Amino acid sequence: MNDARTRPITAVILVAAGSGQRLGYGMPKAAVPLGGEPILLHALRGVVASGVASQVCVALPAGDDGLRKLLDDFRLELADGGPLLTTVDGGATRADSVRSALAALEDGTEAVLVHDAARALTPESVFHRVAHALAAGAAAVIPVIPVVDTVKMVTATEGGDSNIAPEIVTGTVSRQELRSVQTPQGFSVPTLQAAHQAATDFDESEAAAITDDAMLVELLGVPVHAVRGASQSLKITTPLDLIIAEGLLEGPLGMRWVEG
Ligand code: C5P
Numbered sequence: 382m383n384d385a386r387t388r389p390i391t392a393v394i395l396v397a398a399g400s401g402q403r404l405g406y407g408m409p410k411a412a413v414p415l416g417g418e419p420i421l422l423h424a425l426r427g428v429v430a431s432g433v434a435s436q437v438c439v440a441l442p443a444g445d446d447g448l449r450k451l452l453d454d455f456r457l458e459l460a461d462g463g464p465l466l467t468t469v470d471g472g473a474t475r476a477d478s479v480r481s482a483l484a485a486l487e488d489g490t491e492a493v494l495v496h497d498a499a500r501a502l503t504p505e506s507v508f509h510r511v512a513h514a515l516a517a518g519a520a521a522v523i524p525v526i527p528v529v530d531t532v533k534m535v536t537a538t539e540g541g542d543s544n545i546a547p548e549i550v551t552g553t554v555s556r557q558e559l560r561s562v563q564t565p566q567g568f569s570v571p572t573l574q575a576a577h578q579a580a581t582d583f584d585e586s587e588a589a590a591i592t593d594d595a596m597l598v599e600l601l602g603v604p605v606h607a608v609r610g611a612s613q614s615l616k617i618t619t620p621l622d623l624i625i626a627e628g629l630l631e632g633p634l635g636m637r638w639v640e641g
Contacts, residue, residue, distance in 0.1 A: 388516050389491035392436040393428050393464075393565065394482040397421050397448070397498035398471020403618050409442045410617065411498045412451075416630040420617060421448060423501035423630075425455055431508035433494060434464045436487050440471035440478035476591045480577050486570070492516075493573055494565035495594050502629055503565070503614040510608040511567040520572040521598045524610030525560035532556055563610040566594050576601055 401410025411421035421439070428437055441448045449468065456466050469485045471478035479495055486493065492515045494508065507524050514522040535548040542549060568576075576597035580588070591597065595605045617626050 388512070389569075390489055391434050391492040391494065391512060391515070392438060392486045392490045393434040393494045393496055394479060394486075395421075395424060395428060395437060395439045395496050395498050396471065396475055396478045396482070397424070398440045398442045398478045399475070399499065400442070404623065405620060409445055409448065411441070412445070412448055413617075413623070415501055415617070415623065415626055419448070419451060420501045421451060421498050422455065424496070424498040424503075425452075427501070427503055427505065428496060428508070429459065429463060431505040431512075433508045433512040436465040436467065436490065438467045438469060438482045438485055439498075440469050440482045443470040474588060474591070476577065476580060476588065476594075476597075479573075479594060480581075483570075483573060483577060490570055492567060493570055494567045495573070496565035497616055499616045499618065500564055500614050501617060502626055503563070504611050507563070507609075507611050507614055508565055511565050514606050514608055515567045515569070519567070519606045520569045520603050521595060521605040522567045523593075523595045523605055523607055524563045524565070524614070525607045526563065526610045526612055528556045528559040528561055530556075532559060560607060561610075562593060562595065563614050563616070564593070568594065568598065572598060572601070572603055576603075 397411035399410050401413060404410055404413055406413045412419050415423055428434065439452060452466065452468055459466065467485060469481045472481055494511055511522050511524060532554045533550050534552045534554065536551050538547060538549045573594060576594065579601065580591065580597050598605055613629050615622055615625060617623055
């Protein structure tokens with residue numbers, strides 16, 4: 382990390398307002414137990430342990446008292462000198478949740494890391510790499526990992542071929558230049574504010590196509606830098622992801638803390 386005097390005043394926005402429908406637990410994803418504790422608690426501990434933020438603003442599902450109580454209890458757990466922990470009601474989309482939290486950051490916040498609570502096992506080193514790039518002058522930085530599978534483009538099959546298979550390959554993408562993108566994604570606050578401001582004019586289908594914050598920054602023409610992410614920083618989305626995350630937590634190798 383850069384010297385503390387040159388480090389920007391940094392907040393983390395932790396987005397935890399998703400419904401978690403694909404996980405199938407009938408409760409918000411952030412509340413689903415992982416190793417006996419809610420996913421949100423793991424994510425919070427990771428953010429706080431990284432030491433990158435003076436404020437952590439958590440976007441929670443509106444009206445979820447259970448997660449609010451969890452946050453209150455966690456606040457008591459925090460040692461003196463820990464980050465300011467605040468909450469906002471999340472919105473209908475992830476971008477809405479980010480926008481609400483962005484509007485609730487402390488005055489004077491210079492940099493912000495936006496992190497999915499669903500990436501409950503992100504190692505501290507990833508937070509540090511993103512924060513370091515911001516301190517070094519990047520306006521936008523994302524953690525990425527290589528794409529391991531061969532990637533192809535397909536289209537729906539028509540005519541007689543549709544009896545064989547529903548899709549047909551139209552081409553193969555070179556994976557050399559492809560990366561899977563993770564969070565935390567880091568931005569200078571004015572950059573992220575401008576990016577989300579521009580998105581307020583989007584129509585429904587454009588809004589639905591926004592899957593991360595860096596996309597919006599790219600539309601502004603601001604360079605987005607990429608640093609190394611970590612494979613254990615998976616986004617818990619499906620029941621299989623939850624099984625993998627449980628294995629990472631409880632495995633004999635203590636995999637949570639292994640880089641790669
Ligand atoms: O739905 P998806 O897995 O892409 O969500 C990524 C992250 O964004 C999750 O941590 C989820 O809680 C959060 N989210 C949110 N508000 C929404 C939708 C998703 O905070 N409306």
